[in-house]
Amino acid sequence: xxxxxxxxVAITVVSLWxxxxxxxxxxxxxxxxxxxxxxxxxxxxxxxLFPRQHIDTNYYYTLLGYSACLLSMLVxxxxxxFRDIHFDGYSISKGYMLLFLxxxxxxxxxxxxxxxxxxxxxFSSDIEYARTVKAEGTYHIRQLTTLAVPVYYMxxxxxxxxxxxxxxxxxxxxxxxxxxxxxxxxxxxVSIIAVSAMIAYRVRKELFNVPFLVLSAVVMFLASVAYxxxxxxxxxxxxxxxMNVYEYTAQNFFIRTTSLQRIxxxxxxxxxxxxGYFYLRGFNFLIPGKQTGPGEWLKKEVFNLDFAGDGFNPGxxxxxxxxxxxxxxxxxxxxxxxxxxxxxxxxxxxxxxxxLVFGACAYFYILLAMAPxxxxxxxxxxxxxxxxxxxxxxxxxxxx
Numbered sequence: 087x088x089x090x091x092x093x094x095v096a097i098t099v100v101s102l103w104x105x106x107x108x109x110x111x112x113x114x115x116x117x118x119x120x121x122x123x124x125x126x127x128x129x130x131x132x133x134x135l136f137p138r139q140h141i142d143t144n145y146y147y148t149l150l151g152y153s154a155c156l157l158s159m160l161v162x163x164x165x166x167x168f169r170d171i172h173f174d175g176y177s178i179s180k181g182y183m184l185l186f187l188x189x190x191x192x193x194x195x196x197x198x199x200x201x202x203x204x205x206x207x208x209f210s211s212d213i214e215y216a217r218t219v220k221a222e223g224t225y226h227i228r229q230l231t232t233l234a235v236p237v238y239y240m241x242x243x244x245x246x247x248x249x250x251x252x253x254x255x256x257x258x259x260x261x262x263x264x265x266x267x268x269x270x271x272x273x274x275x276v277s278i279i280a281v282s283a284m285i286a287y288r289v290r291k292e293l294f295n296v297p298f299l300v301l302s303a304v305v306m307f308l309a310s311v312a313y314x315x316x317x318x319x320x321x322x323x324x325x326x327x328x329m330n331v332y333e334y335t336a337q338n339f340f341i342r343t344t345s346l347q348r349i350x351x352x353x354x355x356x357x358x359x360x361x362g363y364f365y366l367r368g369f370n371f372l373i374p375g376k377q378t379g380p381g382e383w384l385k386k387e388v389f390n391l392d393f394a395g396d397g398f399n400p401g402x403x404x405x406x407x408x409x410x411x412x413x414x415x416x417x418x419x420x421x422x423x424x425x426x427x428x429x430x431x432x433x434x435x436x437x438x439x440x441x442l443v444f445g446a447c448a449y450f451y452i453l454l455a456m457a458p459x460x461x462x463x464x465x466x467x468x469x470x471x472x473x474x475x476x477x478x479x480x481x482x483x484x485x486x
Contacts (some may be wrong), residue, residue, distance in 0.1 A: 087130050090145040094126060097149070101156045105163070113430040114159050116453065117423070121152060123307070124456045125403065128343035135340075143350055144343050150412075151403040151419040158423030164431045168288060172437050173247050176481055181241045184480055185258060188234035195230040196265045202227060207270035217270040225379070228269065229469060234262055235278065236473040239285055239443040240481065246289040276310055277450060284446045288433065311338055342401035342457065348389065349404040353411075357388055360409045368461040380461040405459035422460075426452055440478035444471055 098118060105114040129144045200206055203220045210216035221228065238259060245255050259282065266274045283302065353359060367380040381397020389398060400408060406418030429452050433445030447470050455463040 087133050087145075090149065091130060093149055094152070097153050097156065101160065104160050108163065113163050113427050113449075114156065117155065117159060117426060119303075120453050120456055121155075123339065124401070125152070125342050128340035132340040132343045144346055147346060147350070147403055147407065147412075147415055148343075151406075151415050154416050154419040155423040155426075158420040159427050162424050162427040164427065164434060168291065169435045169437060171243070171247070171289065171439065171442055173244055173439065176240075176244045176439060178241075178244060178248060181237070181244055181481060182254065184477060185234065185237050185241050188237045188477075189258065189261065192231055192234040192262065192265055195227060195233065196268065199224055199227045199231055200268070206268050208268050210270075213270045229465075231265060231269070232274070232469070233473070235266075236443060236447070236470055237477045238262055239281060239446070240439045240474070240477060242282055243285050243289050243439045243442055246286055272310055272314055273454065275313075276306060277454075280306065281446050281450050284433070284450065285443065288442060288446065314338070341399075342404070345399060345401050346404045346407070349400055349408050352388060353408045357408075359411055359414075362409055364405065364409050365461045365464060368463075368465050381458070399458040402456045402459055405461060422452075438478065439481075440474050444474045447474075 101114060101118070105112055108114065125148050129148055199221075202224050203216065205216055205220070207213050207216035207221070238255075241255055242259075245252050259278075263275065263278050266278060364380055367383055379397060381399055384398035384400060385391050386397075391398060402422060403415055403419070406414040406422075410418065426449070429445055429448035431445070432441055433449045436442040436445050448467055451463050451466055452460075
């Protein structure tokens with residue numbers, strides 16, 4: 087463990103020195119923070135809590151993935167500051183008309199989704215059971231409930247730039263967050279707040295400072311853990327060996343470590359490498375009926391696990407390993423670093439609200455994919471990309 091910590095610190099210090107000329111909130115530094123939470127602390131924390139468990143392989147693969155991704159990011163990370171965004175031709179009145187129609191769609195699909203599963207998950211006595219087991223096979227409908235999210239993001243950029251009509255947008259945003267929160271899914275709820283903050287920072291940077299951003303990230307993380315634990319407690323009738331709040335919080339740091347350990351033990355000894363087919367499983371969710379997504383496939387068909395909640399999340403390193411082995415970790419994490427910097431580049435240098443919004447969504451979701459992996463994230467980004475392209479076309483069409 088000592089060697090791991092020393093190597094991890096050395097890689098971090100060298101990378102920070104090489105990234106010293108970039109802003110405090112550069113992609114490299116943000117990646118370091120997210121990786122520390124999801125992976126960096128996991129292995130040593132797990133060994134301290136369970137000293138008899140041997141996880142030497144995890145140390146090696148964690149450091150390998152960390153260094154490969156940082157190397158790629160240091161090569162590809164853009165050095166330019168934010169570019170000006172061109173808001174010409176974006177009418178606030180037309181934007182609100184599109185947002186109103188999209189919100190009708192969101193409300194309609196949310197109602198349909200709740201009707202299909204028979205209850206509102208957030209108000210259920212067992213939130214985990216309601217949002218997973220009862221909602222099985224309804225992913226395509228739940229995806230449609232986010233119809234208004236991209237147009238809301240675009241309107242946020244335009245309204246902040248024009249500095250007017252903000253109250254109506256805030257109220258719409260609260261309604262949208264409420265619709266998403268009813269579903270009981272933490273990621274959707276947090277993403278709206280986080281991406282909105284990113285867009286606000288991009289358009290009105292003068293309203294923010296680094297300490298405020300860091301404090302906001304910490305508060306959001308703690309709130310996310312608190313909500314996750316309350317959701318976990320609601321499954322007391324179906325969960326065996328309930329954890330206390332300290333055990334649950336610690337698990338959030340080392341869950342990727344135990345997932346990686348299980349994957350390394352199973353692939354390719356008991357299950358062959360997937361060679362990319364695992365990513366196609368993510369699109370199974372879009373087919374009506376009870377389809378097996380990547381997490382459910384690992385949970386039920388590979389590991390035969392029984393726990394409350396969604397499927398088994400392999401984590402970004404585990405996902406690359408189960409597809410292509412050790413070489414998958416090296417080249418996969420280098421590719422991961424590239425797409426992080428590419429999405430940040432679109433976010434920072436996009437000259438239209440559409441590019442700005444898609445860049446913000448891609449940057450957030452790709453960074454967050456460190457926890458579950460890219461297989462399920464790809465579907466979300468394709469969906470948002472299509473919506474943003476469609477709404478930007480409508481935004482610019484002149485109505486005679």
